[in-house]
Amino acid sequence: MAAAKPRLAVHKFSSCDGCQLAFLNLGEDLLRLAELVEIVHFAEAGPVDPDAVVDIAFVEGSVSTPEDEERIQKIRKNSRHLISIGACATAGGLQALRNLADGPGWIAEIYAQPEHIHSLATSTPIAAHVPVDLELWGCPVNGRQVLGAVRALLFEVVPALEKDKVCLECKRHQAVCVLVAKGLPCMGPVTLTGCGALCPRFGRDCYACYGPAENPNATALGRRLEGLGLVPEAVARRFLFINSGAPAFAEAGRHWREQVHDPKP
Template sequence: MDTPIVHSSKPRVAVHKFSSCDGCQLALLDLGEDLLTLAARVDLLHFAEAGPFDPDADVDIAFVEGSVSTPEDLERIQHIRRHSRLLIPIGACATAGGIQALRNNADAAAWAAQIYAHPEALSSLARSTPISSHVKVDFELWGCPVSSQQMLAVVNSLLLGVMPRDSADKVCVECKRQGNPCVMVTRGVPCMGPVTRAGCGALCPGLGRDCYGCYGPAENANTDALAAQFSLLGLAPHAIVQRFQSINSQAPAFLAAADKARSRDD
């Protein structure tokens, strides 16, 4: 990382919103008392969801939620990058385009024409893209939404003058730690856990459900092997495409896996 790690005793912080549902900002607000403690350790200059509003402020750390989906987004992310020492995208929209990136493989203009009386009034880019597609980022926090405790850990690391640690484990590891029976082995339910990064606490498998891949691809994700297993479980190629083209559809590992499955469906 070229940008110096924050060493200031009370760094300036901003939280910006792009095309998103606000869920990752709410994860920060959900810290409760921990957020009050955190607020005493930083100068929170911009966080419209919580009150402070100064989108043009020069800051040490800028957290960005949401994807770049409009011409205004594209201009604004460049501005934020110029005014931030560290820029950290948070959540699936900011790291992989999010749910709205599903339109990247569809006729978005046709969708708009079916929904809006005057679709010409809309101003959207041709694609919904991650923040890293347009500016240099210093760290990425994946998830849909991100975990409140992960957010706190990232800020605490930066306040200590060290870079946050990226999660290298897979959801399967979290299931093992918690003693969850594997839904794919025991019940034949297709599950994204073997290729998805940890961080959610194996929430869905812990409730007997399959993992949906909310936290994006894990390190060294063997998507070929998982796609083959999905096929053995009876999923058709188009259904395998849907598994990988969901919340983190623009993550390179999932995008490549979907393309391979799609080619078998042609």
């Protein structure tokens, strides 16, 4: 009798579905993955069983509603390994920008009956609510990350994670530095690689979609961006964007916002 395949689930929370599409865009590799595991819940691909007990659970999206808070607890209990994927799940995502403003106030101004909007005051990453075994950063993640994580876990080894900065990836691709050559406010010096330096290779500045790299020197980059002509508020916004909930970027954003209200003499 053949051994049962490991069971896998893909869950969606508050997000744009981009990281789930990273799965679907695997094409034939997704079919090969299905030969190694049994995909028991992946609503966007077909199977629906949100309460299934699984070996590996991927979670896309941030916790933004009271229902999300309850659901992530159940998923954690039903999963041997829980992996958060993408900027929303690892750092709150774009919706975490509301953490910097009066979210309830916005809802009251937009909706005629705001009492019917069941939303939390903040958007927070999965790890803020339950233990997470692995975080895959990116907006969105790429298929190589996903497949690498699954294969590693199937062999009971810790998945290898990218630790280099985008600048190193640019060097590997022999891409011209847009920060030096064009004076663009590139976030590559503080951003984790994983995208293959996609934006700089096409002549535009990195906007930090893979989150903070290991040991990012945000202060130095902020000063360099000031040297390019960005005012402190604009520097803050470079950090407080897709991954505004990442501690390193959140701290840098707060620092440069403080310069707006309390500038140096």
